[in-house]
Each structure stands twice: as structure tokens, then as C-alpha cells.
Amino acid sequence: MKILAIESSCDEFSISIIDDGKILTNIISSQIEQHVNFGGVVPELAARLHLENISWVIKAALDTTNTKVETIDYVAYTEKPGLIGSLIIGRLVAETIASYINKPLMPLHHIEGHIYGASIENEFIYPVLAMVVSGGHTQIEIVNSPNDFKVVGTTLDDAIGECYDKVARVIGLEYPGGPKLDKLAKEGNQTAFKFPISKNDESYDFSYSGLKTAVINLIHNLNQKNEEIPVADIAASFQYAATKIVETKLAKAIEEFKPKTLTVAGGVSANSEIRKIIIELGQKYGISNTFVPKMEYCTDNAAMIAKLAYEKLKISK
Incomplete structure (x- = not known):
């Protein structure tokens, strides 16, 4: 069973081919350099660049695997969520390929x-x-199961990655600021500033707007006093507050739901402190099947869509 998968939800256009559960290729066209000057992703630009890169990404995916498009059994793509223009382009590419080879289409989350x-x-x-x-x-x-997902807690405002990027921008780090802030935090003192650990309650929900505001206010106050901005200490103290609540909520969830697998997903799963927390919680609670994704599968990529499609099809047989 061979699946061609497309991921285009934001500023990466990616195509992956999976064959009986084995990833054969995972071609990613990244746009980070084109968005740096804007300090973040510009939706219209992202969609336009997807259009420019479609041809070579498809060709690279097929050529590197010596795959003829007619041998593909299913075409999967990211349906939602994401930037509307980028999603539409991915859908149109998937629909075109599926129509050409007369094979089933799989819209995925x-x-x-x-x-x-x-x-x-x-x-x-x-x-x-x-x-x-x-x-x-x-x-x-x-x-x-691949068809049974239950959200037990979510952010009520800013997402953690959004908060990282906004704080990074305020302390002078270029987009994408999250990875740079993570690296800088290793040089600082995490107890230098006491930032709020927001939404530290009995729920599984998160809130990061207060933490973001606290960091911005601190920097404004230091600027007004013409004092030096200790960026490494701010980064370390921020990272402690941002990730400590993740550790606290996850520990509570482990105790209640007693999972057999513990993992982390999404772009911020590349964060060193988040990865450390997952592994340590798995050890603390004796969850032997605890793991973090390979770095290449943390950010948006089509291999993750291919894997989801494969797992869904496997249980439907």
C-alpha cells in the first residue's frame, strides 16, 4: 500500500511517500528565509510561494523514490487547520493527482x-x-486509535509557540525566535525573574497571554530606567515558567488517564526543555513507551500526514 501525502498548512510545502508503513521520502520546501523580514509568516506570501514550489517538490518526491505516480494507491493531504490559502493549494494539488490516477483522496487533520x-x-x-x-x-x-482523539485541555489564548516567538521578538531575536530563545535560555539563570505560571489550577487548560505580557512589561520597565536587558536570564526565566506548567498539567493527566504511551508533538516538541520533561515524566511514572519525535518530524512535514493515513487505512482493512 503506497500513499502520497501533502502538507501545506503554513509556510512549508511538503510531499512524502510511504509504502507499507515505511517512509520512502519526505521532501520539504521551507520558506523561513522569505518571511524573516516580516517577523512572522505572511499568509498571502506563503500561498504564493507554495504555487512556485509545487512542481519541483512533486518531482523530487517521485524521482528520489523511483516512483511512478500511477503506482500510488491513496493521496492524503492536510485539510485543516491552517492558513486558508495554503490549505486550498494543498487540497487542489491532492485533488488533481487523485483525479489523474483515479485513486481515493484522504483529507486529514x-x-x-x-x-x-x-x-x-x-x-x-x-x-x-x-x-x-x-x-x-x-x-x-x-x-x-487513529480514529479516536480526545482533547482534554487546550490553550485559552496564546499558544506556547506563539508566546515563544513574541517574547523572542521583544528581546531582539530574529524570526523564528523560539529555537533561538531555547538556545539562549541555556546561558541564563532561570531564577533571575519570577514570571507567572499561568492557569496553574485543576484544569488541563493553558494560558500564555499573561506570561507574554509579564515579560514585555519587564523589558519596558528596564528600558524606561535605562537599565541593561539581561536577555539570557529573561530567556531562562521565561522558559522555566512556560514549560513548568506543561510538566505540572501532564503529570496530573498521567495520574488520571494512566496512558501506556507518552509523547509530544508539534513544532515546539523540538524545544530542549519540553523534550527533557517528557522523558523525565515517562521515567518517573514508569511509562516504558515514552518517546519524543525525531527533530526532522517536529516541524510541519508530509511524513506525519503519510503516517496518519497509513495507520487509519491499516485499521480499516
């Missing part, structure tokens, strides 16, 4: 794909407790 991206080189034992951390989402999900 971006976040579900991220979760299954973590299982590309691992196997889920259900139930799975997945921490979704990205630029647009912060969620705790229970996964009982």
Missing part, C-alpha cells in the same frame, strides 16, 4: 498528523497521552 509524526520510528501502545505544542496549539490529547 494537521494536529492528528503531528501526533502520529512522533510514531514514525516508534509504535503507539494505546491509550496514548500526547502533549501538542506548536505555534497555534497547546493541547493535551488522549488517543485511543
Whole structure:
């Protein structure tokens, strides 16, 4: 069973081919350099660049695997959520290929794909407790099968990745600021500033707007006093507050839902502190099937959509 998958929800256009569960290729066209000058993703530009890159991405995916498009059995694509223009382009490409080869089309969910991206080189034992951390989402999900996802907690305002990027911008780091802030935090003192650990309650929901505002206010106050901005200490203190609540909520969820697999998904799953928290929680609670995704599967990519499609088809047989 060979599946061609397309991911185009934001500023990456990616095509992957999976054959009986093995990823054959995962071609990604990234646009980071084109969006740097704007300090973030410009939706109209992202869609336009997808159009420019479609041809070579498709050709590279087929050529690197010596695959003839007629041998594809299913065409999967990201249906939602994401930037509307980018999603439409991915859908049109998928519909065109599926129509040309007369094969079934599979519209899939971006976040579900991220979760299954973590299982590309691992196997889920259900139930799975997945921490979704990205630029647009912060969620705790229970996964009982490729068709059974339950969101038990979500952010009420900013997502963790969005908060990272906004704080990074304020302390002078270029977009994408999250990875740079993570690196800078290693040089600072996480106890230098006491930022609020927001939504520290009995729910599984998250809130990051207060933390973002606290950091911005601190920097404004230091600027007004003409004091030096200790960026490394601010980064370290921010990262502690941003990730400590993840650890707290996940520990509570582990105790309640007793998962057999613990993992993390989304762009911020590349964050060193988040990855450390997942592994340590797995060890603390004796969850032997605990893992984090390979770095190449953290950000948006079509391999995660291909894996989700494969797992769904496998249980439908």
C-alpha cells in the first residue's frame, strides 16, 4: 500500500511517500528565509510561494523514490487547520493527482498528523497521552486509535509557540525566535525573574497571554530606567515558567488517564526543555513507551500526514 501525502498548512510545502508503513521520502520546501523580514509568516506570501514550489517538490518526491505516480494507491493531504490559502493549494494539488490516477483522496487533520509524526520510528501502545505544542496549539490529547482523539485541555489564548516567538521578538531575536530563545535560555539563570505560571489550577487548560505580557512589561520597565536587558536570564526565566506548567498539567493527566504511551508533538516538541520533561515524566511514572519525535518530524512535514493515513487505512482493512 503506497500513499502520497501533502502538507501545506503554513509556510512549508511538503510531499512524502510511504509504502507499507515505511517512509520512502519526505521532501520539504521551507520558506523561513522569505518571511524573516516580516517577523512572522505572511499568509498571502506563503500561498504564493507554495504555487512556485509545487512542481519541483512533486518531482523530487517521485524521482528520489523511483516512483511512478500511477503506482500510488491513496493521496492524503492536510485539510485543516491552517492558513486558508495554503490549505486550498494543498487540497487542489491532492485533488488533481487523485483525479489523474483515479485513486481515493484522504483529507486529514494537521494536529492528528503531528501526533502520529512522533510514531514514525516508534509504535503507539494505546491509550496514548500526547502533549501538542506548536505555534497555534497547546493541547493535551488522549488517543485511543487513529480514529479516536480526545482533547482534554487546550490553550485559552496564546499558544506556547506563539508566546515563544513574541517574547523572542521583544528581546531582539530574529524570526523564528523560539529555537533561538531555547538556545539562549541555556546561558541564563532561570531564577533571575519570577514570571507567572499561568492557569496553574485543576484544569488541563493553558494560558500564555499573561506570561507574554509579564515579560514585555519587564523589558519596558528596564528600558524606561535605562537599565541593561539581561536577555539570557529573561530567556531562562521565561522558559522555566512556560514549560513548568506543561510538566505540572501532564503529570496530573498521567495520574488520571494512566496512558501506556507518552509523547509530544508539534513544532515546539523540538524545544530542549519540553523534550527533557517528557522523558523525565515517562521515567518517573514508569511509562516504558515514552518517546519524543525525531527533530526532522517536529516541524510541519508530509511524513506525519503519510503516517496518519497509513495507520487509519491499516485499521480499516
